[in-house]
Amino acid sequence: MSNVSSLNIKIKVRSQFLSPGVKYGVHLVFKICGPRKFLSKFLYVNLTYKMGNETFHAYFATWRDEEWMTIELFRFLNNKKNTKFEALLESFSQYYCGSGAIYVEGLEFRVIHSVKHEETETTENVQQSLKSNSNKDDVQQPQDDHVMLKRTEDDGKSTKFITLHEVNRKNYLMLSAKEVLYDSSNVKLFHLKASSQSRFQEVVELQPQQVFRIYCKIKTQMLSRDTNYSCYLIFKLSEKCLGLHCPVKVRNLLHRKNKEAKNVYFRSPSPWNLHDIDCVPKQREDGWMEVNLWKFSSINELKNDCIPVNLKLICYEGTMSHLIVCGLEFRPM
Incomplete structure (x- = not known):
């Protein structure tokens, strides 16, 4: 993708190959063209995307190795035989990612195991869960x-x-x-x-x-x-x-x-x-x-x-x- 500030990537997710009753995180796998220095595990990229009429942000990408990164877009519980999701990836932050291109490899579905505070999906519930557990x-x-x-x-x-x-x-x-x-x-x-x-x-x-x-x-x-x-x-x-x-x-x-x-x-x-x-x-x-x-x-x-x-x-x-x-x-x- 030649312009990080105007991606216009449409994603359609179908869960027919995923295990039922399991919670998944959907990760985008990508890398930024050109040499990059990374001093920490996370890189701020502020990926903006839409699901339906609502706009979301994924702020931090995680380094996978020397070049590739992953960033989580959303989570869902696969409680149906064939769940469908659609998303439109709009832009990365040009200030932090530069003005060059990025390579997109694909999507990765990761099982979310029993980790603290992972059972909620709304901002309000996240806050309540964090408060009660902390x-x-x-x-x-x-x-x-x-x-x-x-x-x-x-x-x-x-x-x-x-x-x-x-x-x-x-x-x-x-x-x-x-x-x-x-x-x-x-x-x-x-x-x-x-x-x-x-x-x-x-x-x-x-x-x-x-x-x-x-x-x-x-x-x-x-x-x-x-x-x-x-x-x-x-x-x-x-x-x-x-x-x-x-x-x-x-x-x-x-x-x-x-x-x-x-x-x-x-x-x-x-x-x-x-x-x-x-x-x-x-x-x-x-x-x-x-x-x-x-x-x-x-x-x-x-x-x-x-x-x-x-x-x-x-x-x-x-x-x-x-x-x-x-x-x-x-x-x-």
Whole structure:
């Protein structure tokens, strides 16, 4: 196919040769013409396609070997003798795949075995399934008996707030958005909003931007020593937010040699876009959403009596406009 931005490939799938009562994933096998460098297992390609009147996206292709890749299009339970599906492949992202041609080898049907969270096919069910199955691995959120700490900055003027809890004798910390968003006072990038629904006095709403950074330093006494922590971004999507359907790349700038970035979602992905249980947003009891950005050890990350946090969030496509950030939460694992 000579133009990745205008594929116009019609697919008709018949399941007469597949086992009845078995769930299958339908994968497109292809490769991009010309030499390609790949630094991770997945490559963002954003394949857009239609099934009926509905438009779908498959974001990540998986490397099969040095050249060929596969990308999952949809899943179905083969409960009929001759199930038929039709799809129209429209385009790959030209920005990430280049302007050259691609070779398409064919379709591959893979049996989906008993894997967690694979039993649902709608976005809503995916979120509910993820929430119910992941809660057993999370530390229970503390109740409202938190301690609010007021910290005055070195300039003697500005004041920032944090909340500190203790769960199972392990410190549990939450920092406000003003505390953790790099350059949070920049009115071109961030809009400060009063919020009665947050533990803090204010939250931050992002203005149109593709990239933002999280930068802060945590004093050692705020976290328990020799403890593994998960770092969660606490957020909501404004009613004005029309984007953030695609994944967001998270890079740890303190470990630049590690080229493997974490990918997270601010909206629940379709099952075929789900590669990591930690990448999806979950509903919290306090009405906010959370997504895991980073896991670390409080002893391994210690530098100069502090634990530095320096994360860069990059939206693959579009902007993060109207993402509302409450803060960061550090929970012992």
